[in-house]
Amino acid sequence: MTGKLLEVRGLKKYFPITGGILGRTVGQVRAVDGLDFFVRPGETLGLVGESGCGKTTVARLLLRLLTPTAGEVIYKGQNIVHLRGRALQHLRRELQIIFQDPYGSLNPRLTVAEIIGEQLSIHGLARDRQERLAMVRELLAAVGLEGHHLWRYPHEFSGGQRQRIGIARALALNPQLVVTDEPVSALDVSIQAQIVNLLLDLQERYKLAYVFVSHDLSIVRYMSHRVAVMYLGKIVESAPVAVLFERPAHPYTQALLSAVPLPDPAVRRQRIVLEGDLPSPANLPRGCRFHPRCFIRLPRCREEEPHLHDCGGGHLAACHIVGGQKSEVGAPENGSRTESLQGRAPDVEGADINPRGTGVFRG
Amino acid sequence: MKTQPVPDYCPSAAAAVAEHRKRVSDFWWQLRRNRLALCGAAVLAFFTVVALLAPWLAPYSPTAQNLPASLQPPGPAHLLGTDEFGRDILSRIIFGARFSLPVGFFSVAIALAGGGLLGMLAGYYGGRLDNLIMRVMDVMLALPTILLAIVIVTALGPGLTNVMVAVGISLIPNFARVAKAAVLGVRELEYVEAARASGAGTLRVIFRHILPNSLAPIIVQGTLSVAGAILSAAALSFIGLGAQPPTPEWGSMLSSGRAFLRDAPHVTTFPGLAILLTVLALNLFGDGLRDALDPRLRQFNR
Numbered sequence: 312m313t314g315k316l317l318e319v320r321g322l323k324k325y326f327p328i329t330g331g332i333l334g335r336t337v338g339q340v341r342a343v344d345g346l347d348f349f350v351r352p353g354e355t356l357g358l359v360g361e362s363g364c365g366k367t368t369v370a371r372l373l374l375r376l377l378t379p380t381a382g383e384v385i386y387k388g389q390n391i392v393h394l395r396g397r398a399l400q401h402l403r404r405e406l407q408i409i410f411q412d413p414y415g416s417l418n419p420r421l422t423v424a425e426i427i428g429e430q431l432s433i434h435g436l437a438r439d440r441q442e443r444l445a446m447v448r449e450l451l452a453a454v455g456l457e458g459h460h461l462w463r464y465p466h467e468f469s470g471g472q473r474q475r476i477g478i479a480r481a482l483a484l485n486p487q488l489v490v491t492d493e494p495v496s497a498l499d500v501s502i503q504a505q506i507v508n509l510l511l512d513l514q515e516r517y518k519l520a521y522v523f524v525s526h527d528l529s530i531v532r533y534m535s536h537r538v539a540v541m542y543l544g545k546i547v548e549s550a551p552v553a554v555l556f557e558r559p560a561h562p563y564t565q566a567l568l569s570a571v572p573l574p575d576p577a578v579r580r581q582r583i584v585l586e587g588d589l590p591s592p593a594n595l596p597r598g599c600r601f602h603p604r605c606f607i608r609l610p611r612c613r614e615e616e617p618h619l620h621d622c623g624g625g626h627l628a629a630c631h632i633v634g635g636q637k638s639e640v641g642a643p644e645n646g647s648r649t650e651s652l653q654g655r656a657p658d659v660e661g662a663d664i665n666p667r668g669t670g671v672f673r674g
Numbered sequence: 675m676k677t678q679p680v681p682d683y684c685p686s687a688a689a690a691v692a693e694h695r696k697r698v699s700d701f702w703w704q705l706r707r708n709r710l711a712l713c714g715a716a717v718l719a720f721f722t723v724v725a726l727l728a729p730w731l732a733p734y735s736p737t738a739q740n741l742p743a744s745l746q747p748p749g750p751a752h753l754l755g756t757d758e759f760g761r762d763i764l765s766r767i768i769f770g771a772r773f774s775l776p777v778g779f780f781s782v783a784i785a786l787a788g789g790g791l792l793g794m795l796a797g798y799y800g801g802r803l804d805n806l807i808m809r810v811m812d813v814m815l816a817l818p819t820i821l822l823a824i825v826i827v828t829a830l831g832p833g834l835t836n837v838m839v840a841v842g843i844s845l846i847p848n849f850a851r852v853a854k855a856a857v858l859g860v861r862e863l864e865y866v867e868a869a870r871a872s873g874a875g876t877l878r879v880i881f882r883h884i885l886p887n888s889l890a891p892i893i894v895q896g897t898l899s900v901a902g903a904i905l906s907a908a909a910l911s912f913i914g915l916g917a918q919p920p921t922p923e924w925g926s927m928l929s930s931g932r933a934f935l936r937d938a939p940h941v942t943t944f945p946g947l948a949i950l951l952t953v954l955a956l957n958l959f960g961d962g963l964r965d966a967l968d969p970r971l972r973q974f975n976r
Contacts, residue, residue, distance in 0.1 A: 374871050403873035416864035420886045429882075430872045480868065 315385075316520050317373070317488055318349040322382035324368050328593060340593045342368040344544035346382070347619070350488065355514065355521040357535030357552070359528060359567070363589055365544040366524045367411075370492040373522065374408050375399065386488070404434055407481040411493040413473035417465035423451070423476055424461040430483035450479040453516075454509060471502035475509065482513065490522045495530060507534060528571045532556055537625070540564045543592055543600045546619065550626040560628035562605050599631065607632060702966075711962020717955035721948075725771035732765035736922040745938040755940040757931060763941065766922035767948050773917055774924040775952070777838050778904040784842025785903075786896055789849025796850065797857030798880060808854065811847040819844045823906055827915045834907075834923070837916040841906045845899055852895045856888030863887075890964045897960025901953035908949070924949050 323345055328338040343365045350356045360366050371377040373384060375391060383390045391402055410416035417426055427447045428437075437443035448458050454475040465473055474494065481489050491510065495503040507530055513519060525531050531538055532552055539549035540563065548561040559565045566583040573580065585604045590596055596603050602612040611631055619627040706712060724731060733753075740760035748755040754763040792811070796804040814822060826840035860866065861884060869883050908925015910916035917923035924945040931941030 371867075376867055376871055400873045403871065408868070408871045410864045410868060412864055416868055418865040418869075418883050418887065421882075429869070429874070433873050433878070477868075480872070484872065 315349045316352045318385040319346055320383045322346040322372060323380045324372055324377060325380045338593050341544050341595060342592055346546055348539050348546060350520050350522060353518045353520055355523050355535045357531035357538040358522060358524045358541060359526060359531050360541035361526060364541045366541055367492055370490045370524050373490050374406055404484040405487045407484060407486040407489050409477050409481045409489060409491040409494045412497050413470050413477060416477050417473055419465055422462050422464055427480050427483050430480060434484060450483055454479045470498050471505060474506050488520045492524045548628040554626050560622055560633040561630045562607050563601050708962040710958045714955040714958030717951055718959060721771050721775060721952060724768055725775055728769045728772055732768045734762035734765040736766045736769035737920045745934060748940055754944045757941050758934060763944050766927060767944055770922045770924045773834060774904050777907040778900040780838045781842035781903040782896055782900045785845035785849045789846040790853045790892060793850035793853025794857050797854040798861060811850045814847040820906055820909055823910060827910055832915045834917050837907050837910050841903045849895060852891050856891050857884055860884050860887045893960055893964045897956045900956050904949055
């Protein structure tokens with residue numbers, strides 16, 4: 312589990328804003344603004360952040376559905392950013408995506424057999440129709456659907472079943488890395504648990520690596536081995552799941568975690584409520600992009616953008632206050648640091664290497 | 675591929691193939707179930723047969739003049755009466771189907787091919803190509819359809835074939851707009867992205883995923899336009915650019931009978947009815963076709 316299946320370096324995607332009759336570029340939306348992360352084989356990397364922080368763009372970039380403005384995406388040691396033709400086609404077999412919207416992600420005019428079988432016929436994985444159908448049946452069984460569903464159309468299924476079809480489609484090519492773009496956020500909570508557990512089972516069975524994009528922290532905690540928190544197109548903190556949830560270093564992560572409801576009404580906790588709204592990615596603040604909303608900001612945060620700093624043990628955070636940078640600065644400018652989250656006893660320390668988080672879905 | 679036994683609850687391969695065939699026949703089944711669409715199809719088939727068998731069905735020659743018997747009302751000798759030259763109107767309508775129907779269908783076919791393709795390119799690729807195509811379409815739309823057709827047919831010279839081409843070209847912008855809007859709506863959907871993510875080529879994405887899902891408005895536009903095309907061709911015939919005088923084209927019959935509207939309304943009524951019936955039949959059939967092509971609108975039939 313030490314090699315890197317996928318590594319992203321300095322990934323950027325800027326969308327131009329055009330204006331005027333001539334369509335001149337008048338600005339840029341910096342949807343993804345310099346990302347670095349990696350995924351090990353068979354591992355789940357949770358990618359969390361609020362709406363509009365660029366999570367979905369990252370998913371599209373990894374799949375080469377969008378071309379990055381800058382940066383490298385290295386899959387198995389090969390930069391895939393400029394792959395074309397046959398090489399790109401080959402990559403498609405190993406990298407797949409599961410979409411958020413189970414209603415929009417299936418072509419309403421094709422049957423299940425055609426939707427899943429299309430993957431196989433594009434890549435010539437089945438010798439003939441019979442073999443293709445048999446393979447589709449296998450896939451349906453793997454995701455908990457039945458053989459007679461083959462000839463049904465998407466509108467005949469429920470949301471959860473449709474998502475299973477989407478999962479079967481992603482698995483058809485036997486990929487090694489599956490990017491899941493909010494795969495359960497469009498589903499009922501009871502169905503979410505089923506789909507999440509299905510994803511975990513499939514991961515174990517087919518040794519899949521996931522990039523699990525979500526805004527739902529409890530699901531991310533349950534699914535992921537490591538978590539990266541995004542804010543306005545940048546990763547502000549990344550760490551193994553237990554570390555991130557028990558000892559969040561970045562004030563944004565702390566605020567996010569404090570918003571997660573706890574199932575125990577006896578536990579009292581101080582909520583960190585962020586002031587202000589998410590700034591527009593077309594007009595980013597100077598210095599640290601989080602400073603206008605930060606509750607512990609320093610004068611320096613207005614001027615200087617912090618870089619990811621290693622806090623040890625694979626825990627990275629981009630904040631001037633954490634780590635070695637802390638000593639250089641004076642007292643926080645705005646209120647005192649909230650200790651509530653940090654004060655919680657870490658109950659997963661000493662667990663096995665790369666443990667998943669805990670959650671309410673199983674057990 | 676994963677190795678895993680095929681579950682035993684699956685139907686056998688033969689049964690699966692049978693079910694697939696049944697599904698294909700569902701399309702015809704659905705179309706047949708829709709009574710109105712069936713009526714439309716029947717009327718269209720009727721006119722087609724009439725056009726094909728015209729020389730055997732028509733009681734008189736469509737061009738033989740009989741001046742003493744001009745402007746006779748419908749009666750036993752002439753079932754639908756005669757026009758100002760004493761020509762039998764029924765025979766002229768029967769032969770007219772040979773001109774009016776092809777004019778409608780071929781001009782729409784031209785518009786559909788040209789406009790559909792341009793609209794699809796504009797919608798799919800967007801950006802500069804879209805701008806270029808749609809601005810040219812805007813220029814064409816700025817002129818009234820009939821005026822544009824007149825300009826084109828004047829350049830090509832009068833005649834029924836040129837009228838088809840002219841009407842077809844003048845309808846291109848309408849089809850381009852409809853096709854572009856439809857493609858634009860579908861292009862951004864996730865299943866198109868999913869197809870791309872699985873390595874589907876541009877042609878596969880367009881013809882398997884985008885086109886079938888943007889077809890409904892184009893079909894409706896097509897069936898409505900056949901009617902409009904027949905009328906446009908009639909108008910061109912009226913001003914002397916289309917069917918030349920003895921040719922029994924419905925539109926030109928309509929316009930030449932206009933002078934006698936007060937005294938002999940049957941001269942215009944019957945060709946008008948023929949046009950009306952064709953147009954109505956086309957619209958009903960078009961609606962049925964659209965519904966039968968869309969699995970979401972299919973009624974439960976097992």
